[in-house]
Amino acid sequence: MIRAVPRLFIILGLMGFALLYIPALVMMAFSFNAGKLASVWAGFSFKWYGALLQNDQLLAALSKSLLIAGIAASLSTLFGVFIAIAFVRFGKFKGRLLLSALASAPLVIPEVVMGLSLLLLFIAMENVLGWPAGRGLDTIIIAHATFGMCFAAVVIQARLRQFDRSLEEAAMDLGARQPYIFMTITLPIIAPAIISAWLLTFTLSFDDLVIASFVSGPGSSTLPIVIFSKVRLGVTPEINAIATLMIVTIAIGVIAGARLMRRNPR
Amino acid sequence: MGEQIQRLFYHYGKWFIIGLPLLWLMLFFMFPLLEMAQVSFTEARRGIPPFKPLWGFGEDGFFTNFTLGNYQLIYDFYEDYLGPALNSLRIAFFSTLFCLFFAYPMAYWIARSPDDMRHILLILVLLPFWTSSLLRMYALIGLLNPNGFVNGMLLWLGVIDTPIPMMQTDLSVYLGMLLTYLPLMILPLYATLTRLDHSLHEAASDLGASSFTIFFTITIPLSLSGIIAGCLLVFIPAVGEFVIPALLGGPDQVMLGKVLWTEFFRNRDWPVAAAIALILMVIVTGPIIYMRYIDRGDDREGEQV
Numbered sequence: 001m002i003r004a005v006p007r008l009f010i011i012l013g014l015m016g017f018a019l020l021y022i023p024a025l026v027m028m029a030f031s032f033n034a035g036k037l038a039s040v041w042a043g044f045s046f047k048w049y050g051a052l053l054q055n056d057q058l059l060a061a062l063s064k065s066l067l068i069a070g071i072a073a074s075l076s077t078l079f080g081v082f083i084a085i086a087f088v089r090f091g092k093f094k095g096r097l098l099l100s101a102l103a104s105a106p107l108v109i110p111e112v113v114m115g116l117s118l119l120l121l122f123i124a125m126e127n128v129l130g131w132p133a134g135r136g137l138d139t140i141i142i143a144h145a146t147f148g149m150c151f152a153a154v155v156i157q158a159r160l161r162q163f164d165r166s167l168e169e170a171a172m173d174l175g176a177r178q179p180y181i182f183m184t185i186t187l188p189i190i191a192p193a194i195i196s197a198w199l200l201t202f203t204l205s206f207d208d209l210v211i212a213s214f215v216s217g218p219g220s221s222t223l224p225i226v227i228f229s230k231v232r233l234g235v236t237p238e239i240n241a242i243a244t245l246m247i248v249t250i251a252i253g254v255i256a257g258a259r260l261m262r263r264n265p266r
Numbered sequence: 267m268g269e270q271i272q273r274l275f276y277h278y279g280k281w282f283i284i285g286l287p288l289l290w291l292m293l294f295f296m297f298p299l300l301e302m303a304q305v306s307f308t309e310a311r312r313g314i315p316p317f318k319p320l321w322g323f324g325e326d327g328f329f330t331n332f333t334l335g336n337y338q339l340i341y342d343f344y345e346d347y348l349g350p351a352l353n354s355l356r357i358a359f360f361s362t363l364f365c366l367f368f369a370y371p372m373a374y375w376i377a378r379s380p381d382d383m384r385h386i387l388l389i390l391v392l393l394p395f396w397t398s399s400l401l402r403m404y405a406l407i408g409l410l411n412p413n414g415f416v417n418g419m420l421l422w423l424g425v426i427d428t429p430i431p432m433m434q435t436d437l438s439v440y441l442g443m444l445l446t447y448l449p450l451m452i453l454p455l456y457a458t459l460t461r462l463d464h465s466l467h468e469a470a471s472d473l474g475a476s477s478f479t480i481f482f483t484i485t486i487p488l489s490l491s492g493i494i495a496g497c498l499l500v501f502i503p504a505v506g507e508f509v510i511p512a513l514l515g516g517p518d519q520v521m522l523g524k525v526l527w528t529e530f531f532r533n534r535d536w537p538v539a540a541a542i543a544l545i546l547m548v549i550v551t552g553p554i555i556y557m558r559y560i561d562r563g564d565d566r567e568g569e570q571v
Contacts, residue, residue: 005378006477009371016368019444020394023405026415030408037413079287086284093280095288101558102291108499108554110506112523113543116530117298120540123315124301146294149287178276200396207398210508214530224400231400231513235408243401254396258389 024247031240048241058226058242065206065223068137072144073202079145080152080197081190087153088160106147107154115214118143122215135217143215144208148201155200159193196257203250299547306540307332317536336541347525351545354521357511358504361443365451365500366493368444373455373492374485377462388456395449402445403513410438410514434516442510447503451496458492459485491560498557502550522546 031049035042052058083103086093106114122132122139132139163186171181187194209224216225223242230239308320308331318331340347376387394402409415410432417429432438462485470480486493508523515521522542530539 005375006481009375012368012371013375016372016448017390019368019441020390020448023409023445024394024397024402027405027408030415040418079290082283083287086287090280090284093284095284099284099288099291102288102295104558105554106291106295108502108550108557110503110523110543110546110550112506112508112526113302113546114295114298116526116539116543117302118294120301120305120536121294121298142294146291149290153287177272203396203398207400209400224398227404228400228509231404231407235404235411235414239404240408243404246401247397250397251393254393255389258385258392 076148079149083153369451
């Protein structure tokens with residue numbers, strides 16, 4: 001039975017949603033502003049989107065960010081599956097406590113701490129091993145995969161826990177082998193979680209400013225780093241345009257993902 | 267024979283699955299923290315890297331550059347370090363309260379909505395969670411700037427004659443915090459509120475309790491675990507926040523994350539930056555351990571099997 005929600009709660013709730021959405025909506029509207037000012041509407045125009053296509057610095061940063069996010073998300077998801085299987089399926093094993101501590105701390109540790117500590121490790125490794133030589137895309141990918149796998153593990157673990165194991169047992173009774181069972185039963189059932197883990201870790205990597213700032217080298221500025229350096233100088237319609245494109249892309253992805261998960265309930 | 271190979275395969279396969287992420291996280295998460303702790307006890311120098319090794323073996327045998335100077339420096343310069351540390355705690359604390367104030371009604375509303383509505387509202391909560399915090403802060407700046415949207419509207423309406431300064435104030439920082447962390451507070455609250463047993467409410471209201479009494483004596487106590495989880499999820503990252511004080515805050519809202527950034531990127535004093543990071547770690551370790559204590563799902567599962 002659904003009970004009435006107090007009116008005060010709905011008012012506060014609407015205020016909360018307004019807070020979440022008004023800034024982005026205003027920004028998106030002004031990305032179509034013909035003028036340069038952020039508060040004066042000077043007519044509708046696509047010119048800032050056109051200017052975006054001419055901006056080589058932003059485009060180069062965008063392609064770097066996409067490449068990093070793609071690789072980091074794939075690594076994160078693979079390791080996330082491993083961590084989830086270890087926790088849900090392997091029962092008690094040596095190092096369980098250590099793994100669970102290491103796989104949960106990166107979820108909450110301050111980003112500045114993670115970025116600085118990783119940079120110091122990379123420098124120490126470079127001194128001892130000669131690798132990584134300087135910092136670039138590879139160090140950013142390692143950093144993003146490290147926190148990404150912890151998020152991926154949470155998402156996949158939740159799905160793996162709900163999983164009805166009698167399906168696997170039935171297949172085993174019928175003589176199917178473990179790898180075959182995993183490929184034909186386990187994997188398809190947890191596939192939605194794997195997809196959403198990949199999407200989540202992709203956006204986490206794509207959005208990351210702080211950690212990437214520490215572990216990137218000269219010439220490996222990602223899109224958030226470039227945007228941050230521009231934002232400090234003030235609001236420009238060009239950034240409104242690229243921000244709008246990014247938000248719309250992610251919104252489409254989230255809504256599509258939510259529909260996918262819904263059509264395919266547990 | 268084939269069976270034996272298969273068993274060996276499973277045995278090593280299991281350790282491969284556990285070992286690979288374990289080794290990765292030790293190498294790229296645990297070791298870095300240890301290395302950072304070392305650097306915080308050494309001296310800065312001009313050069314690459316800009317700090318001396320903490321210990322090593324030179325011509326005269328073992329040497330060490332151990333010093334507590336970085337921590338002494340942090341202790342001595344109140345405005346530069348201790349002030350921001352207290353700011354971090356104050357801003358994170360009040361941000362958590364403000365988030366709870368808006369998130370609880372939102373989560374309650376979503377949990378009590380019919381299915382279709384609930385789905386739409388949940389997506390509306392998740393959407394900002396997935397979009398970049400940097401972009402959302404940027405959008406907020408567009409609203410709050412002296413020549414931004416809000417001031418523009420108020421001037422146009424004739425409510426004010428000169429723009430109200432809203433950037434670099436407590437207001438802008440708390441709005442930024444709310445915008446960033448509200449979804450993180452809503453989700454755990456929603457998870458506990460959907461699981462609430464309604465029969466208790468009905469029993470209480472049958473016995474004549476007002477909805478006000480029911481809310482404060484039944485709903486809130488029963489959702490306490492969600493409240494605590496949400497508060498920790500907001501407080502812990504908020505303490506170390508960098509983007510918000512850097513973009514929206516002024517001199518009165520400097521937080522530890524921003525001080526660390528300045529020490530590192532501008533002053534290039536890496537040992538002091540490492541010492542600040544270690545202090546940040548000390549501040550958040552208590553809440554992190556408490557959070558793991560109340561959410562021991564991983565470890566409990568192991569005992570069951």
